[in-house]
Amino acid sequence: MIVELFIPCFIDQLFPETAFNTIKVLEKAGCRVTYNPEQTCCGQPAYNAGFWDEAKEIGQKFLHDFSPDRVIVSPSASCTGMIKNAYNDLFTNTMVHNRCRAIQGNIHELSDFLVNILKKDYFGAELEGRAVYHDSCSALRECRIKDEPRHLLSRVDGLELVEMKDTDVCCGFGGTFAVKFEAISSAMAEQKVHHALEMEADFIISTDSSCLLHLQGYIDKHKLPIRTMHLADVLAHGWGNI
Template identity: 60%
Template sequence: MNVQLFIPCFIDQLYPSVAFNMVKVLEKAGCTVQYNTNQTCCGQPAYNAGFRNEAKEVCTKFVKDFSGADYIVAPSASCTGFVRNYYPQLFNNSSMHNEVKTLGERTYELSDFLINVLGVDDLGARLDGKATYHDSCAALRECKIKQEPRRLLQKVKGLELVEMNDVETCCGFGGTFAVKFEPISIAMADQKITNAAATDAQYLISTDMSCLMHLDGYIKHKGSNLKVLHLAEVLANGW
């Protein structure tokens, strides 16, 4: 199966290891992975900031960069959810309407793709220790992803998965929300990390590096030993 890799801009710039680990996982699952080096951003930052016309230009480029029939897989439910749910609004009643609809149907977050398209839940990964999982708002509410990452983590040898309290509560990042409403954002991060730490977990895992980036900043500020890991890093570990 051919797969087009979509790497969000912040992962490309700040967490490239997540992208490389996702390639390893997809190839082990039997996929032929391709990467279009012309790709840039999905347009979500501009859209969320209210710059709809500028966002549409970026989104139009994204549609062209990922034209074809291959599946598009991303290590981010946030970007995936944006393509699936907001592109149809931007291009409604336009000449690109049908192309955008098909694009959304081909675009998947990693765990969703592994479980619901490939039917793979065991990659032979190993990680010794205890972990708790954070449901990102985009994964849970925009992509309807809940059990998929948990099924994958439950097959990781040596890993004990423990649920934290209020697991579906937002971490406080929300893109520009963290900048515009810093005190609220910090308080939400404090609540999330307090709940995660109460499980005695060593690892905090999620599908979204944007959430983990925000939480990791608070973890370092608080002096906690909790380590954040993207799902792809876990699934590529131990083999």
């Protein structure tokens, strides 16, 4: 299967290794990955901040950077959810209505694509330790993803997956929320990290780098014995180059 890869701004700028690991996992799953270097943002930051005109302009570029006829895969539930849902507000009954609907139907978050479309769950990954999975708001509520990442993680050799308290509660990032309401955001991160520590976890794993950046910031500040990992990085861990 030929798939188009969408790498969100956050991963492109801060976690490029996650992007390369996404390609490795997709190729190991038997896909041929194509990447359009002209791609930029999906428009989510502007949309969430209330600047819908600017979000629409960015979204129009996105719709023309990707094909309406091919599967699109992204290692971000947040950006996938933006396209699947918020683009309804921006492009319903516009000149790009049909193109938008086609792309909305073709875009998938990584775990959703692997489990539900390809029906593949084992990639030879190895990671020693105990982990908790954090349900990001976008994954759970916008993409309806819950069991898929857990199923993939259950097939990682050496990894013990346990459930922490309030796993589906927000980590406190929320984009500009973390800036506008810093004290609340930090308290939510503290709660999430300490729930993970209560389970004696070595790792907090999620589908969204933004959540993980937020949580890792709290972990680093307080020098806590735990670290965050993106799902794609876990699935590509332990089997080296392919």
